[in-house]
Amino acid sequence: MPAEDILRQKLKKRPKLVVRNSMRTKKDVISSEKNEVCGRENVSERKLKKRVKFKGMKSGEERGEKEELRTLDSCGKKKRVYAKEGMYENVKVRNGVGVATSKKKTLFKKGEKKVKDEAVEGNTGHRTMWVPGKSRNGSSKAKHLAHNGKEKKENVVLSAARHKAKAKEVERMGFVGNGDQGSGLVKKNRAKKSELSKGKSQEVVSPLSSAKKKVRDKATLDDDAETLDNRPKKKKRVIKIDPYDISNKRLDDSIGIDGSKEEKKKESEKEPKMSMNAQFRAIQPSPSILSFVEKNLLGRRRLIDIRRAGYNIDLSAPLDNIPFSSSSEREKIEENIFRNKLDFFAAAKVSSSFPPPNLPEIAFAGRSNVGKSSLLNALTRQWGVVRTSDKPGLTQTINFFKLGTKLCLVDLPGYGFAYAKEEVKEAWEELVKEYVSTRVGLKRVCLLIDTKWGMKPRDYELIELMERSKTKYQIVLTKTDVVFPIDVARRAMQIEESLLQNKSVVQPLMMVSSKSGAGIRSLRTILANITRFAKR
Numbered sequence: 001m002p003a004e005d006i007l008r009q010k011l012k013k014r015p016k017l018v019v020r021n022s023m024r025t026k027k028d029v030i031s032s033e034k035n036e037v038c039g040r041e042n043v044s045e046r047k048l049k050k051r052v053k054f055k056g057m058k059s060g061e062e063r064g065e066k067e068e069l070r071t072l073d074s075c076g077k078k079k080r081v082y083a084k085e086g087m088y089e090n091v092k093v094r095n096g097v098g099v100a101t102s103k104k105k106t107l108f109k110k111g112e113k114k115v116k117d118e119a120v121e122g123n124t125g126h127r128t129m130w131v132p133g134k135s136r137n138g139s140s141k142a143k144h145l146a147h148n149g150k151e152k153k154e155n156v157v158l159s160a161a162r163h164k165a166k167a168k169e170v171e172r173m174g175f176v177g178n179g180d181q182g183s184g185l186v187k188k189n190r191a192k193k194s195e196l197s198k199g200k201s202q203e204v205v206s207p208l209s210s211a212k213k214k215v216r217d218k219a220t221l222d223d224d225a226e227t228l229d230n231r232p233k234k235k236k237r238v239i240k241i242d243p244y245d246i247s248n249k250r251l252d253d254s255i256g257i258d259g260s261k262e263e264k265k266k267e268s269e270k271e272p273k274m275s276m277n278a279q280f281r282a283i284q285p286s287p288s289i290l291s292f293v294e295k296n297l298l299g300r301r302r303l304i305d306i307r308r309a310g311y312n313i314d315l316s317a318p319l320d321n322i323p324f325s326s327s328s329e330r331e332k333i334e335e336n337i338f339r340n341k342l343d344f345f346a347a348a349k350v351s352s353s354f355p356p357p358n359l360p361e362i363a364f365a366g367r368s369n370v371g372k373s374s375l376l377n378a379l380t381r382q383w384g385v386v387r388t389s390d391k392p393g394l395t396q397t398i399n400f401f402k403l404g405t406k407l408c409l410v411d412l413p414g415y416g417f418a419y420a421k422e423e424v425k426e427a428w429e430e431l432v433k434e435y436v437s438t439r440v441g442l443k444r445v446c447l448l449i450d451t452k453w454g455m456k457p458r459d460y461e462l463i464e465l466m467e468r469s470k471t472k473y474q475i476v477l478t479k480t481d482v483v484f485p486i487d488v489a490r491r492a493m494q495i496e497e498s499l500l501q502n503k504s505v506v507q508p509l510m511m512v513s514s515k516s517g518a519g520i521r522s523l524r525t526i527l528a529n530i531t532r533f534a535k536r
């Protein structure tokens with residue numbers, strides 16, 4: 001190449017340099033004017049200061065003295081620069097916080113990365129740092145920084161507000177200052193957070209804090225950790241169980257007195273407890289009772305069986321009389337007395353309201369809903385004269401019915417479960433007891449027992465009372481149509497046996513069904529006989 005061309009090329013390069021200088025911002029120019037050194041030097045110096053700040057945090061603090069740095073002057077020679085603490089902090093803030101623009105963002109990321117790298121390297125790496133006496137690559141790095149001086153300068157002129165905003169953002173992102181120790185401290189802090197009280201402010205290492213602060217933080221955390229360790233541990237509460245104390249535990253608890261449960265087990269094995277139902281099933285009814293049940297078609301029967309036996313199943317209570325075909329059924333009742341019209345004539349809530357005992361009386365007693373009122377209707381075949389209901393407790397007064405001029409039928413209120421207040425039920429019971437024990441002219445009490453449920457304690461109570469007052473009573477099993485014939489016989493057998501010792505009880509035990517009419521005729525005959533032989 002001719003010398004002239006070479007010269008031209010050199011000349012072409014010169015204006016470029018000029019242009020490059022001219023592209024510098026106004027601020028750069030101003031700042032360069034203020035400085036004694038040239039612009040290039042200024043940038044490199046700043047960058048170096050910045051870098052030194054990153055790296056020098058630890059060494060600077062540890063030594064506690066100003067760092068002597070070497071940088072490049074305009075001629076490329078190494079120059080000594082004394083970094084001040086305040087300056088370090090400023091640089092650090094700028095680097096750690098980053099800037100708002102896209103380029104600045106990049107710078108911020110770079111700064112962040114740098115810090116992270118340093119954290120990994122434990123402040124010993126020389127990639128982003130140049131500290132005198134430690135790295136030989138410092139000059140080349142300084143050159144590189146100086147080359148990008150324009151971009152870096154923008155960091156220097158950031159406003160304080162932006163710094164703060166970015167600092168907050170960094171903190172929010174969980175950005176931690178350099179050093180593994182720093183992240184470890186934060187982890188410690190996080191772990192401590194759950195343990196320490198809310199009031200106690202948590203110490204978080206931020207990129208803005210100095211190395212000194214970090215060291216102090218670490219010491220504080222260590223102290224705190226020691227304090228936490230030294231805290232008196234809560235003693236575990238041990239509950240001692242007294243095996244002989246049964247005040248606050250179930251009797252069948254396994255912690256009971258030794259052997260008590262085993263003893264109970266053995267007892268139960270020796271004497272197997274039969275349920276009430278099993279006991280009932282074990283009853284063997286006498287052949288006479290069984291034959292009576294079969295003859296009167298007591299118990300649950302199929303309609304076809306009733307028809308085959310010659311009864312008209314279209315009639316109500318078909319088993320009552322054989323066979324009714326006309327509307328004047330009452331005329332054909334075998335007992336004349338029951339052909340009379342049933343007339344209600346008195347109701348009493350208290351004994352003082354009882355009507356005068358002019359007629360022999362037959363009363364119908366029993367638990368609520370056992371079928372007393374229904375039986376009165378079935379006996380007289382006058383449906384609806386006596387009110388009935390499937391709701392227990394309908395009859396609440398002692399109701400007196402005249403059957404012609406020779407007999408009085410008395411419908412008593414039920415006892416036991418009923419839809420009524422306790423006080424009211426107690427009053428009924430007292431009234432019934434008073435009636436059956438004191439009533440003059442009472443010839444017989446038909447004590448109705450539901451075949452399905454049998455005798456209940458209240459029934460025995462009334463029986464006891466009648467025994468004491470020597471009132472004649474006869475057991476009448478009701479609703480026999482709802483249970484199997486064998487169970488009717490069992491129930492009859494069971495009750496007869498239980499009342500063998502009783503003196504006022506009248507045999508035989510009667511079994512009826514107001515619905516099917518079974519046993520009604522037999523009962524009618526017995527009651528008619530009472531009237532026949534009754535003395536006025």
Ligand SMILES: Nc1nc2c(ncn2[C@@H]2O[C@H](COP(=O)(O)OP(=O)(O)OP(=O)(O)O)[C@@H](O)[C@H]2O)c(=O)[nH]1
Pocket residue numbers: 367368369370371372373374375387388389390391392393394395396412413414415478479480481482512513514515516
């Ligand atoms: N299956 C069947 N049901 C019956 C029989 N006798 C009565 N009942 C029903 O049993 C329910 C109660 O009948 P009630 O005659 O009102 O009984 P109660 O003993 O007078 O009842 P209280 O007046 O409340 O004491 C009614 O729904 C009747 O239809 C019966 O022989 N067989």
Ligand SMILES: [Mg+2]
Pocket residue numbers: 372373374387388394395411
């Ligand atoms: Mg009734």
